[in-house]
Amino acid sequence: MDGTRTLASVAFDPLLPTPLFVALGLLAGIAVGLALWRRARGAWLRAFVAAVLLLALANPRLVQETRRSLPDVAVLLVDQTASQRVGDRMAVTEAARRAIEDRARSLDALELRTVVVPDAGANGTRLFEALGRALAEVPRGRLAGTIAITDGQIHDAPEEAEAIARASGGAPFHLLLTGRRGETDRRVRVLDAPPFGIVGRSVEVRLVVEDLGTAGGADGVTITQRRDGEPPRQARIRTGEAHTIRVPIERAGQTVLEIEAEPLAGEVSLLNNRAVVAINGVRDRLRVLLVSGEPHAGQRTWRRLLKADPNVDLVHFTILRPPEKDDLTPLSELALIAFPVRELFQVKLREFDLIIFDRFANRGILPPSYLRNIAEYVRGGGGLFLSVGPEYVGPVSLFNTPLGQVLPASPTGRIGEAPFRARVTEVGMRHPITAALPGANAAEAEAAWGRWYRRIDVAAPRGQVLMSGPGGEPLLIADRVGEGRVALLLSDQIWLWSRNHDGGGPQAEILRRAAHWLMKEPDLEEEDLRARVDGERIVVERRSLAEGPPPSLTVTSPSGETRMLALEQLGPGRAGAEFMADQPGVWRLTDGSRLAFAAVGAGNPREFLDLRALAEPALPVVQRSGGGIVWLADQLPELRRVAADRPARGPGWIGLKRNRDHVVTGVADLPLMPPWAALVLILGAAVVAWRREGQ
Amino acid sequence: MLSLDLLIALWLRGLLRAPAPARAAAPAAIALFLVFVAAPVSAQVDPMRAALETRLAFVVTGSPEVDRVSRAGLVGLTDFVNRRTAANLAEPLGVRPGLDDLSFFPLLYWPVTADQASPDERAIEALNAFMRDGGIIVFDTRDAGLGRGMNAGASAALQRLTRGLAIPELHPVPADHVLTRAFYLLSDFPGRYVGGQTWVQRHEDRANDSVSPVVIGANDWAAAWAVDEAGRNPYATVPGGARQRLLAYRFGVNLVMYALTGNYKGDQVHVPIILERLGQ
Numbered sequence: 001m002d003g004t005r006t007l008a009s010v011a012f013d014p015l016l017p018t019p020l021f022v023a024l025g026l027l028a029g030i031a032v033g034l035a036l037w038r039r040a041r042g043a044w045l046r047a048f049v050a051a052v053l054l055l056a057l058a059n060p061r062l063v064q065e066t067r068r069s070l071p072d073v074a075v076l077l078v079d080q081t082a083s084q085r086v087g088d089r090m091a092v093t094e095a096a097r098r099a100i101e102d103r104a105r106s107l108d109a110l111e112l113r114t115v116v117v118p119d120a121g122a123n124g125t126r127l128f129e130a131l132g133r134a135l136a137e138v139p140r141g142r143l144a145g146t147i148a149i150t151d152g153q154i155h156d157a158p159e160e161a162e163a164i165a166r167a168s169g170g171a172p173f174h175l176l177l178t179g180r181r182g183e184t185d186r187r188v189r190v191l192d193a194p195p196f197g198i199v200g201r202s203v204e205v206r207l208v209v210e211d212l213g214t215a216g217g218a219d220g221v222t223i224t225q226r227r228d229g230e231p232p233r234q235a236r237i238r239t240g241e242a243h244t245i246r247v248p249i250e251r252a253g254q255t256v257l258e259i260e261a262e263p264l265a266g267e268v269s270l271l272n273n274r275a276v277v278a279i280n281g282v283r284d285r286l287r288v289l290l291v292s293g294e295p296h297a298g299q300r301t302w303r304r305l306l307k308a309d310p311n312v313d314l315v316h317f318t319i320l321r322p323p324e325k326d327d328l329t330p331l332s333e334l335a336l337i338a339f340p341v342r343e344l345f346q347v348k349l350r351e352f353d354l355i356i357f358d359r360f361a362n363r364g365i366l367p368p369s370y371l372r373n374i375a376e377y378v379r380g381g382g383g384l385f386l387s388v389g390p391e392y393v394g395p396v397s398l399f400n401t402p403l404g405q406v407l408p409a410s411p412t413g414r415i416g417e418a419p420f421r422a423r424v425t426e427v428g429m430r431h432p433i434t435a436a437l438p439g440a441n442a443a444e445a446e447a448a449w450g451r452w453y454r455r456i457d458v459a460a461p462r463g464q465v466l467m468s469g470p471g472g473e474p475l476l477i478a479d480r481v482g483e484g485r486v487a488l489l490l491s492d493q494i495w496l497w498s499r500n501h502d503g504g505g506p507q508a509e510i511l512r513r514a515a516h517w518l519m520k521e522p523d524l525e526e527e528d529l530r531a532r533v534d535g536e537r538i539v540v541e542r543r544s545l546a547e548g549p550p551p552s553l554t555v556t557s558p559s560g561e562t563r564m565l566a567l568e569q570l571g572p573g574r575a576g577a578e579f580m581a582d583q584p585g586v587w588r589l590t591d592g593s594r595l596a597f598a599a600v601g602a603g604n605p606r607e608f609l610d611l612r613a614l615a616e617p618a619l620p621v622v623q624r625s626g627g628g629i630v631w632l633a634d635q636l637p638e639l640r641r642v643a644a645d646r647p648a649r650g651p652g653w654i655g656l657k658r659n660r661d662h663v664v665t666g667v668a669d670l671p672l673m674p675p676w677a678a679l680v681l682i683l684g685a686a687v688v689a690w691r692r693e694g695q
Numbered sequence: 696m697l698s699l700d701l702l703i704a705l706w707l708r709g710l711l712r713a714p715a716p717a718r719a720a721a722p723a724a725i726a727l728f729l730v731f732v733a734a735p736v737s738a739q740v741d742p743m744r745a746a747l748e749t750r751l752a753f754v755v756t757g758s759p760e761v762d763r764v765s766r767a768g769l770v771g772l773t774d775f776v777n778r779r780t781a782a783n784l785a786e787p788l789g790v791r792p793g794l795d796d797l798s799f800f801p802l803l804y805w806p807v808t809a810d811q812a813s814p815d816e817r818a819i820e821a822l823n824a825f826m827r828d829g830g831i832i833v834f835d836t837r838d839a840g841l842g843r844g845m846n847a848g849a850s851a852a853l854q855r856l857t858r859g860l861a862i863p864e865l866h867p868v869p870a871d872h873v874l875t876r877a878f879y880l881l882s883d884f885p886g887r888y889v890g891g892q893t894w895v896q897r898h899e900d901r902a903n904d905s906v907s908p909v910v911i912g913a914n915d916w917a918a919a920w921a922v923d924e925a926g927r928n929p930y931a932t933v934p935g936g937a938r939q940r941l942l943a944y945r946f947g948v949n950l951v952m953y954a955l956t957g958n959y960k961g962d963q964v965h966v967p968i969i970l971e972r973l974g975q
Contacts, residue, residue, distance in 0.1 A: 294782055295952065295955035297800070297801050299955055299956055300829055301829075303904040303956070303958070303959070304904050307901060307904045307905070307957075308903075308904070320780055320878055321780050325779050327779050329879070332880070334878070334880060335879060335960055419742065451742070452746075453747055498828065499829065500798055501742075
């Protein structure tokens, strides 16, 4: 209500500084007193003159003020952070907000300002920060109080006495709590997770499962761990006790571990029963074993490629002199050594990340057991690359050794010798090894690559044919064997590209990508679903060798809502999409078979650390400010205006302070002794006085 | 006044005379024409043959005698390599840089003669690409030791021939260089003559497996390697002896192995055993 009142008063506004005025008054008083005492003629007149003069100097005025009283301001804080989305908290919050706003409207001289507390990323609920900003715009004398609708999980509550006193702005702070009293919540908390791990070793992730709000002590609980889409593994652990999980880092790039604890009966939310740990696998150094056959013009292509990379430790094995060419040169004049084959092919074989055979013919150099070791190495998860020439045909072919079992294609005995240009096949266009190679063949056009002149014919290849030679015959084959991978290049001519024959070609790119695919680099997975965070957006990419339009993804937000996301075809075998990540925490995406995670902000944000509704965090501020705590599940409180010195809470109601602040809207100012009147009076009286004195 | 000033300025800077290129162009055009007419038109390297087999090559100098020695030398070396190592080389070829596709060859033997023509622009481009893509050029000035005077003017010719080529900074082959242990253990690299200094790239280029793109020597290796139709060595070694020729062949083998397997013998795995054998 707009209360306007008028107040009048007389005010003095001396024209002289007070001491001087007093001195003048005294002087006049003494002079007049002396005159009266001596009964001087005209003394009364003199006294009148002095009095009028003093009065004129005192400058009396009639002041009339017009005042308007100001409405008080109350702040309504509405917590809309992610933890408020648990259960029916959002609906309760919304109902309470409408009711409070309605009731505030019916109170006179009260303005209600509603402030929404949004998600603050990894920082949790910053309710007092929002309040501080709102209070900065409210004049101190007009704050009637603060009402906060929240689950009470506030992460910036003040802790020092002074800050607690300041937080409420000197008015009651009332807490209206969503949720219920005595809620329980089970959570998985990651205590320690290294962000990086060396490929081939394990890292340790320490975590604890805690039951909040329960009276009991340690209890058994089943946890489930999922890693990169592998079958889930379960373990039984005790609550409240740190548990260590060993995570083997099997490949470079991200390894995502998801840990989920079984639900606690009656717990408020399952959101924090899950924790996600992302560990970046880095390769220490790449260990590559290159086994080459007779020295030929192409051998150095491999060495130039592998030796130029400072991250590669190359062990190169070749036979410079076969046993039958021994010319009895004394050993002291030869640089040839007996290669430590047993150490390489038996003892240390599994330490290699990749084995390359380049035109190797087994002329009794490696015993079958060593080749069997290599086959086992591949089945057990190793990578094998073969570049074969004419030696692949005939009795010394590696296909006729125990290694043949893991090779994807058998030689037919034919060797094609004619110029041709390699082509990327249709599957190859979608495969990470050969997709989008510079200069590759388009729908009709030939590839802009140099010619090759020899191809080894094979029958019935397994796996994927990525490149083809004349007549569409297989040229490059990629296959999976057991846990491992094999790539077979059916020509010994790729070196012509590195020598830039006929324009050259992308040999470095193909060999590099093939090597990384063989080593299971996630960047080169042919069936892959990945998500990454880019600012506030999540960017999804899906790769697949399958033809046809990509399926839609199911996206699950950190707070558990699901929605569908359509993918857009980006190129052969590649599809993608992006969307706004409007919540912190771990987003899960799946195309039905593959699962991807994207952690926005901290992977396990504070917001979900404890999902119980609690009064405790804000309790000191409530108590210090004299506010009330109301569980909305019990009742919705009445609003009352109370005088500043009265209690601001009672059963069923909360109070807002009445400040009676006002502004002066107008001042009327009337001088009571105008100078002209004073002049007339003084001069008139003085003249009469002089006349009386002169008589 | 300003125009006058400008004209005076131009005159002072000598820009008022007829543009020089117009006058220089005529002889250049004639020279270019002569090059095209004089050069043989057809290339002799057949890609089907060259791509399928590994073989050595020499640069055709235009001097029939020198080219004959080069061919006989590489034939002799090829035979030696095939009999004693795992490599199987095909018959060597003579090539003309700029005309023939050099990309098939790991190694180019280039005897330096005083009167051979300098490589033209296309040849320089082809030779630089050859070295950049991993090939090795072996220059042989054939004037070391007692051979001095046999090939007068070779050093000057070498400078002339390599003008425009991307020759890296060189230094004498160090005692631990892979050329000294690529197959045989060698301490010097004799040819028909002995005593010539052999040079290789000073700084190792990791992108090229630390292989020197150029080897420069003066011992007339081709003459020492050469065999005639009857399988004899037509050129006597100086000062002589079977040992000198054997060592010349051994150097040839090391050179071929260096070209085919690069720095293989420089790999760490070989070093300890070789050091032991060297008694160090």
